[in-house]
Amino acid sequence: MLIALAQINPVVGDLEYNTGKILEYINKAGAARSDLVVFPELAITGYPAQDLLLNKQFLDAVEIKLQDICRAVGDTGVILGVPMRGNKGLYNAAALMYQGKLRDVQYKSLLPVYDVFDEKRYFEPAEVRKCIVFKGRRLGVTICEDIWNDKDCWNRQRYAIDPLEELVHQGAEIIINLSASPYHYGKYALRTGMLGKLAAKYQVNMVYVNQVGGNDHLIFDGSSVVVNKAGSLCQRLNKFTEDFALINTGELSKGEFNETGQEDIGWIYEALLLGTRDYLFKNGFGRALVGLSGGIDSSVTAAIAAAALGTDNVVGVSMPSRYSSEGSKDDAYLLAENLGIKYRQLHIDNIFKAYTELFNPEGRPIMDLAEENIQARIRGNILMFISNREGQMVLTTGNKSEMAMGYSTIYGDMAGGLSVLADVPKVMVYRLAEYINREKEVIPRNVISKPPSAELRPDQKDEDSLPPYEVLDQILKAYIEDIKPIDEIVAMGFNRGLVLDITRRVDTAEYKRQQAPPGLRVTSRAFGPGRRMPVAQHWHIK
Numbered sequence: 301m302l303i304a305l306a307q308i309n310p311v312v313g314d315l316e317y318n319t320g321k322i323l324e325y326i327n328k329a330g331a332a333r334s335d336l337v338v339f340p341e342l343a344i345t346g347y348p349a350q351d352l353l354l355n356k357q358f359l360d361a362v363e364i365k366l367q368d369i370c371r372a373v374g375d376t377g378v379i380l381g382v383p384m385r386g387n388k389g390l391y392n393a394a395a396l397m398y399q400g401k402l403r404d405v406q407y408k409s410l411l412p413v414y415d416v417f418d419e420k421r422y423f424e425p426a427e428v429r430k431c432i433v434f435k436g437r438r439l440g441v442t443i444c445e446d447i448w449n450d451k452d453c454w455n456r457q458r459y460a461i462d463p464l465e466e467l468v469h470q471g472a473e474i475i476i477n478l479s480a481s482p483y484h485y486g487k488y489a490l491r492t493g494m495l496g497k498l499a500a501k502y503q504v505n506m507v508y509v510n511q512v513g514g515n516d517h518l519i520f521d522g523s524s525v526v527v528n529k530a531g532s533l534c535q536r537l538n539k540f541t542e543d544f545a546l547i548n549t550g551e552l553s554k555g556e557f558n559e560t561g562q563e564d565i566g567w568i569y570e571a572l573l574l575g576t577r578d579y580l581f582k583n584g585f586g587r588a589l590v591g592l593s594g595g596i597d598s599s600v601t602a603a604i605a606a607a608a609l610g611t612d613n614v615v616g617v618s619m620p621s622r623y624s625s626e627g628s629k630d631d632a633y634l635l636a637e638n639l640g641i642k643y644r645q646l647h648i649d650n651i652f653k654a655y656t657e658l659f660n661p662e663g664r665p666i667m668d669l670a671e672e673n674i675q676a677r678i679r680g681n682i683l684m685f686i687s688n689r690e691g692q693m694v695l696t697t698g699n700k701s702e703m704a705m706g707y708s709t710i711y712g713d714m715a716g717g718l719s720v721l722a723d724v725p726k727v728m729v730y731r732l733a734e735y736i737n738r739e740k741e742v743i744p745r746n747v748i749s750k751p752p753s754a755e756l757r758p759d760q761k762d763e764d765s766l767p768p769y770e771v772l773d774q775i776l777k778a779y780i781e782d783i784k785p786i787d788e789i790v791a792m793g794f795n796r797g798l799v800l801d802i803t804r805r806v807d808t809a810e811y812k813r814q815q816a817p818p819g820l821r822v823t824s825r826a827f828g829p830g831r832r833m834p835v836a837q838h839w840h841i842k
């Protein structure tokens with residue numbers, strides 16, 4: 301049997317666009333004389349459609365689009381992810397269409413509610429699982445979480461039923477999985493490792509089709525695969541881009557790829573590119589604005605924006621104050637030159653002076669926190685003024701370490717539409733900078749080598765207020781990503797007072813993060829919908 305994998309990038313809620321895209325790939329599979337073409341989970345609506353799924357008119361429109369697609373299906377069968385109304389409510393379904401008719405449906409059985417997922421809010425679970433017989437073959441059709449039933453796995457779930465096992469026992473000859481599996485660093489290796497293990501355990505070939513694209517904070521890597529019953533990888537679709545491939549189930553005896561593929565920092569770079577591009581494009585923006593301080597965060601953010609949107613579509617704005625060093629101004633200019641993006645310089649001193657004259661008895665700076673922060677706020681206002689007038693989206697530059705510690709000014713450098721590095725720890729920002737410079741020096745060497753500073757007062761250095769980032773990032777990972785208790789973090793070899801201070805600062809900065817723009821998720825636990833913490837709360841270990 302010839303099976304086509306259609307790894308598409310749907311736009312959430314754009315039923316017209318998604319249907320057009322699905323029809324395009326159905327035609328492509330038909331032209332290749334494929335027996336079957338498989339699309340990702342909820343391909344018609346895009347994933348996650350969230351509360352759009354509570355809207356009756358939206359579901360009515362989905363039904364009409366499904367009928368349109370059905371009518372267009374000929375001799376190439378189509379398996380497509382779609383929300384479907386059934387006996388008990390809404391189901392997350394895989395629909396099989398063939399020769400103009402809906403032939404069979406399998407609902408999703410395991411509905412994830414951990415991490416960023418909230419599927420029980422919308423869907424009922426399948427009550428039965430049956431192989432779908434198509435062109436004489438028994439297909440075991442599963443939807444994403446249906447195969448993630450392993451307590452050792454990242455999701456740590458062990459469900460009472462095992463759809464995969466049931467389908468194999470019913471004689472499934474091939475397992476098909478429609479997915480919308482968001483990326484985080486390490487996820488590809490984890491996912492393909494798991495697929496290999498399952499295929500070998502059940503001695504069954506597996507075709508895994510994943511969504512690709514950025515949808516708000518989530519980035520889907522695609523990386524769809526085919527694994528044979530020996531557990532070897534036979535086919536791998538491109539990562540972070542739409543792709544299409546054809547496999548012959550009769551020729552899967554030997555794997556073509558030996559490795560499951562450990563990811564390197566390039567994966568994070570590509571993920572951020574796709575996340576930035578799709579967030580802007582899917583929100584109707586083609587251009588971005590970045591405040592360039594000459595520091596590492598704004599440099600890496602601008603480099604990502606330039607690669608994602610094209611150099612002509614990025615404006616870097618340098619906004620020096622009296623505390624900005626000559627070096628920083630030069631670095632900001634050089635970065636813009638190296639990237640080939642547009643560059644402007646606007647001094648903020650007169651505006652800063654207006655504030656000090658308004659508020660200070662002597663009319664001169666008194667150098668307190670309010671004055672430090674007003675510089676960041678003046679810059680935020682300037683960027684939003686340009687955005688309003690010219691139509692670019694402002695990108696904020698704070699990294700995960702700073703967002704964790706509240707080391708940023710609310711309504712200042714946090715003002716903007718998308719936070720590109722919000723889930724990238726500072727140490728990883730440096731690795732990204734080295735990666736960006738892998739062929740030639742784009743980010744000036746001085747930007748990478750100088751000690752980080754907010755330059756909001758004379759001689760300010762980040763490490764006056766924060767522990768060294770190498771230490772900080774390890775403690776933050778243990779606390780935020782691994783959800784380790786304080787005692788376990790201390791047992792990793794860190795000073796108890798330091799761990800208490802850092803974790804308390806993380807907790808008390810929650811109010812800032814809840815007012816921050818969405819951040820692109822690239823670690824196993826980002827701030828945002830996958831980490832829901834109260835703001836006004838008093839739980840702290842002493």
Ligand SMILES: Nc1ncnc2c1ncn2[C@@H]1O[C@H](COP(=O)(O)OP(=O)(O)OC[C@H]2O[C@@H]([n+]3cccc(C(=O)O)c3)[C@H](O)[C@@H]2O)[C@@H](O)[C@H]1O
Pocket residue numbers: 669672673676698702706707708709710712713753754756762765811835
């Ligand atoms: N629980 C709560 N819920 C809601 N609002 C709350 C709040 N607690 C304080 N607030 C409000 O927030 C204000 C304090 O926050 P905010 O005004 O941001 O000020 P704050 O956090 O005190 O200071 C900002 C810090 O970030 C550093 N910084 C700034 C800019 C860039 C960088 C960098 O390196 O990237 C670093 C800066 O040096 C300073 O240490 C309070 O005055 C109050 O209005």
Ligand SMILES: Nc1ncnc2c1ncn2[C@@H]1O[C@H](COP(=O)(O)OP(=O)(O)OP(=O)(O)O)[C@@H](O)[C@H]1O
Pocket residue numbers: 590591592593594595596597598599617618619620621624679697698702713752753754755
């Ligand atoms: N002089 C400046 N000109 C333009 N933008 C600035 C300037 N100073 C700060 N910003 C903006 O505010 C953000 C926070 O800057 P700040 O220098 O305080 O912290 P940072 O975390 O060290 O960032 P970076 O590494 O980019 O300097 C910067 O990334 C930049 O977007």
Ligand SMILES: NC(=O)CC[C@H](N)C(=O)O
Pocket residue numbers: 341412417443444445446448455479480481482
């Ligand atoms: N859409 C889903 O069911 C996703 C859950 C799954 N465990 C994943 O992240 O790949």
